[in-house]
Amino acid sequence: MxxxxxxxxxxxxxxxxxxxxxxxxxxxxxxxxxxIAIGRFLEKSKDVRTYAVVDLSENDWLSRSIETRAAQTDLGSMLRGAGEGGGEAPDVKAWLEGLPEDHPIRDLMARIREAAPDFDPAALGGEDGDRPRLPPSVQGAVLRWALEVQRDPERAKVLQNLASSIALARYRRIDLDALGVSEEQPIDEVRASLNRAIADEKLFAYFILPGDPLADGAGEYVSNNLTDGDLRSWFERHATSVVRARRIEAMPGVTQADADLLLASFPFREQRVSSTGETETxxxxxxxxxxxxxxxxxxxxxxxxxxxxxxxxxxxxxxxxxxxxxxxxxxxxxxxxxxxxxxxxxxxxxxxxxxxxxxxxxxxxxxxxxxxxxxxxxxxxxxxxxxxxxxxxxxxxxxxxxxxxxxxxxxxxxxxxxxxxxxxxxxxxxxxxxxxxxxxxxxxxxxxxxxxxxxxxxxxxxxxxxxxxxxxxxxxxxxxxxxxxxxxxxxxxxxxxxxxxxxxxxxxxxxxxxxxxxxxxxxxxxxxxxxxxx
Amino acid sequence: MTYAATLDHVTKRFGDHTAVHDLSLRIPAGSIYGFIGPNGAGKTTTIRMLMSIFYPDAGQIRVLGHDRPEVVKDRLGYLPEEKGLYKSMRVQEIVAYFGKLKGMSTREANERARDLLVRYGLGDWLQVKCQALSKGMGQKVQLLGTIIHNPELVILDEPFSGLDPVNMELMRSTILDMKREGRTVIFSTHVMKQAEEICDFVFMIHRSKKVFDGPIQQIKQSAGGGIHLAYDGSATEVFGELTREGLATRINDAGKEAEIHPAEGVDPQAILARLVGRVTVRTFDLREVSLHEIFVRKVRELSGEVLEETPR
Incomplete structure (x- = not known):
């Protein structure tokens, strides 16, 4: 050597x-x-933000529309996630059929089929802008399903695997009844009870939606933690969209289609030049x-x-x-x-x-x-x-x-x-x-x-x-x-x-x-x- | 006569400083050869040139018959003055490593390392890390690392410095053993007495220049004799008188012993007479002069300068 x-x-x-x-x-x-361990731990220990909504609008239409819209947005990102697994043209139908029997999405589809047999579930996906307006029966099914999922961490977790950022898994609405509050009570009493719930840490925040949101331009958001604004901005974003749509529809001579067009966003799809000189997503x-x-x-x-x-x-x-x-x-x-x-x-x-x-x-x-x-x-x-x-x-x-x-x-x-x-x-x-x-x-x-x-x-x-x-x-x-x-x-x-x-x-x-x-x-x-x- | 190493008109400069000047030496095979001289005289530089760590600026060096000393590195053993061990290596391992660097096979080196360590009383320490060794044991291990490959020429730079009496004796007997086995040993020292005791030949260097070299007996005989005195008591005064009055040319006083050099024509008995009564004389005899005395005389002869023991 x-x-x-x-x-x-x-x-x-x-x-x-x-x-x-x-x-x-x-x-x-x-x-x-x-x-990996810390990531898992953080994910597990991340607090689900609880909130209550005091809706003074007629038949609670505002909060119902907001929740429905939010659930639809979540569904959209989940289905887009499904699309990314399947290449250029996402085959949502095939993906839906490939899901396990007890998957929460299957449960949702079953409910939608029951409420509106002709509805094409692929229409649930798509970008924010071109999301179709759901028939009221489907809306109801989606809303009920979403509220149930929010209360069930197991199901929320399964959905989170599809799209990690969904609101369903991060925020949970608590019924006023569950907090011992009734909407029949005078608003001051409601406030007092909800404030107590926040002080007792039973609640993270509550929203008060005005009686005539189309005219009255602002709601209220009450919380002890104003540094974490995620919950408020998420709710506010959906509330704004819903209220804008309603305001436009309320104008004389404007159809629903006009309203959708006005509200549609104008997204850009990102692409790059591949090694062979073609564009690819x-x-x-x-x-x-x-x-x-x-x-x-x-x-x-x-x-x-x-x-x-x-x-x-x-x-x-x-x-x-x-x-x-x-x-x-x-x-x-x-x-x-x-x-x-x-x-x-x-x-x-x-x-x-x-x-x-x-x-x-x-x-x-x-x-x-x-x-x-x-x-x-x-x-x-x-x-x-x-x-x-x-x-x-x-x-x-x-x-x-x-x-x-x-x-x-x-x-x-x-x-x-x-x-x-x-x-x-x-x-x-x-x-x-x-x-x-x-x-x-x-x-x-x-x-x-x-x-x-x-x-x-x-x-x-x-x-x-x-x-x-x-x-x-x-x-x-x-x-x-x-x-x-x-x-x-x-x-x-x-x-x-x-x-x-x-x-x-x-x-x-x-x-x-x-x-x-x-x-x-x-x-x-x-x-x-x-x-x-x- | 065959020579283990020869130097012909070798000069080595470091910048403006000449470390070795026009040096010629013959080192006979099978001898113990002492390089003596004060610190900084050029001993280590000469040794490093023999080991092909440095190359001369002028002149020719032959080691074991080769013009290029690096060719025969594996047949040389070298123990530098500054030496150490890898602290975290085990004792047997490091001795074997030095053997492997000299071209031994792994097995051969391991076996020979074990044999040597056992023979030198370190059998229980084979697997101990070097950092746990005492200073004396460390020195022993270094010496064994130097000789593991049975070198034909062993070069030891100041091998006795820092040794306790036990290890000093061990070093002495190892050097004599090596001579008996037919190896050539070169060692350097600034303590003349050590050289006197075991060398066959000496070479003395001072301020980069050779003072003398040759067989030690011959050098001593040609230098004549002197008085060796062992005494008790304070001799400063009487020694002063002896030199002032011209009875002695020089007195090398060591405290309890002294070397007195009578002036031309002075009867040693006269000196003895002056000493009796002033100090208690234990021995008083005429013998060959010491190397130290020879060195002092030669240096004076060469340059008339006063001998300095300090480097530069």
Whole structure:
């Protein structure tokens, strides 16, 4: 076995015994497990906001319309979620038939069929703007169903799997009766009881809707928590739509169709140019996946610095433990340096390999959440393109920083000195972390391009831009740049290392180091490396 | 005679400073060769050139018959003055590692490391981490790491410094063992007495320049004799008188012992007569002069300068 490999092997075995190594290996699985667990916990513990409505309008028409509209919006997003699972033209009917027998949506369909046998359930979906006006019988069925679902967390949960943001699962209306209030009572008494309910934390908030909402322009919202305005704005949005529609319809000579047209929103459908040059629609999952490189850049950064730091610490340790001269009696400085860099590369690759394995295993284990609405976590972390470029850029980034830090370590006598010298390097290194979010939003923009061709940042930036993705020539150019920088970096590092490693006393000045780099290899006469040890 | 190493007109400069100036040496195979001289004289630089850690700016070095010493690195054993161990490695492991770096196979290195450690009384410590070793044990482990591969030429830089008497004795006997086994041993020291005790040859360097070299007996014989005195009491006064009155050219006083060099034509008995009554004389005999004395004389002869024990 060559001496370089013997040195590398020792480095590797020794690193396997350190805590840093095991913390490194276990950090990703632990972080993943923790974030999944915390996410679940937060979801579970998220309070359902309870509210009551005191509706003074005739026959409670306003609150009924609001609730119906809200339920219809939820249904719309659930059915759109169904559509995203089925490609270009969502086949809602087929999707409905594929649902399990006891699914709450099936229950709803059964009720609608009973109330209005000719109604096409596919009409429930669609964008906010082109939602058809439901026949009154269907409206009633939807409203009753929605209020029931609100009170049943189990059913709400099942629906939430279809579209996580539905209001059905987040807000729950409480009947006035259940709070011991009757609408027959004078309004002041009603207020007093409801205020008490809020003080006793039985209720989060209540709304008071005026008797003639078309003329009287405002309702009331009472709560102890005015910072969380979600409930109010959700209710207000639907109330506004309902009241506007009624106002328009009340104008002389205006038909219902006119009212719908006036109220229809004007949405834009997002599309992008695919690799084959055609336009294609992008669903929410893919949009989320566009941000995935950020996670990879972050991990890359951690991996590169853990490994490069190991190398620095290790080199300084050998120096401060007076091991260098013993080693140099058996190996040349170049063999020693190469062995160290390789050994720690092996350590780093083991950690990164363990992470990739975690990602692949995790991708299998993360429950397939119905492929609807939810982020396709498994698909993103298990993406082979990301994983291979991750390993490749790790190696490139590590080697580049290894060359710098091994040279730095060779001129330092103590960890403290090394840390002082590290500081300016470290400040330079934060840049890719800061730029991470900007770059992922504009992967082929000017800033991203400029940073890509600064060799110290190339691996991070190319990883960062992977979602873009950059054109093929940029891959070639950046790879060539990395290779050239590696050759130069190691050429310079070797020159510094062979002089620095035997040096004791004060660390040299930058000017001195530059002189060593310029000096021909045959001469080690630039400085007396052992001025104090002879 | 075959030589384990030869240097021809070797010069090594570090910037403006010349560490070794025009040095020529012949180191006979199978001998114990001492490099002596004060701190900073150039001993370590010479040794590092032999180990091909440094390369000379001028001149020629041959080690074990090769012009390029790095070729024979595996046949050399080197114990630097500044030495350490990997704290988290186990004792057997690190000794074997040094062996592997010298080209031994993993199995061979492991076995030989165990044998050596057992032989040198560290059998119970094979699997102990180096950070748990006492200083003395650490030094032993370092020495074993130096000789695990049965080197033909062993170079020890200040091997005795910092050793307790037990380890000092161990080092001495190890050096003598190696000579018996036919190896060549070079060691450096700034304590002349140690060199005097075990060296066959010495080379003395001062301020980057060779003062003298050769077989130790020959050097001493040619230097003539001196009086060795062992005494009790305060001798400062009487020694002062002896030199002032021209009876002695120089007195190297060590407190309880002294080396007195009579001036030309002075009868040692006259000196003894002056001493009796002033101090309690325990021994008084004529013998060969010490290396220290030879060194002092040579340096004076060469430059007329006063000997400094401090580096530069």
């Amino acid at each position: 060559s001496k370089t490999l013997i040195v590398a092997q020792r480095e590797f075995v020794e690193n396997l015994r350190t805590k840093t190594f095991w913390i490194g290996i276990l950090s990703l699985p632990l972080i993943l497990a923790a974030s 992008v669903d929410t999952k893919e949009k989320a996946a566009g941000f995935a490189p950020v996670a990879f850049v972050y991990l890359l950064w951690i991996a590169v610095f853990t490994a490069a730091q190991m190398l620095l610490t290790n080199t300084v340790e050998e120096k401060s433990n007076r091991l260098i001269e013993v080693l140099l009696s058996s190996v040349s400085p170049l063999q020693l340096m190469a062995g160290k860099v390789l050994g720690i590369a092996a350590t780093g690759l083991t950690i990164v390999g363990a992470w990739v394995a975690t990602a692949l295993i995790g991708a299998q284990l993360v429950p397939d959440s119905g492929k609807l609405g939810q982020l396709d976590l498994a698909g993103i972390i298990g993406d082979p393109v990301y994983l291979t470029s991750f390993v490749g850029y790790f190696l490139a980034g590590y080697l580049l920083y290894a060359a710098i830090l091994v040279a730095l370590g060779s001129v330092c006598n103590s960890l403290k000195e090394a840390q002082n010298l590290m500081q300016p390097v470290f400040i330079l290194l934060i840049v890719p972390l800061f730029a991470m979010l900007f770059v992922v939003q504009d992967p082929n923009g000017t800033v991203a391009r400029i940073l890509t061709y600064i060799p110290l940042y190339t691996p991070f930036l190319m990883m960062n831009r992977a979602g873009g993705p950059p054109p093929a020539w940029e891959y070639f150019a950046s790879s060539a740049l990395i290779l050239v920088s590696l050759v130069i970096a190691f050429w310079a590092a070797a020159k510094v290392f062979r002089v620095g490693i035997l040096m004791t006393g004060k660390p040299p000045r930058v000017r001195e180091i530059l002189r060593w780099i310029r000096a021909p290899v045959t001469s080690d006469a630039a400085v007396d490396p052992a001025r104090r040890s002879d």
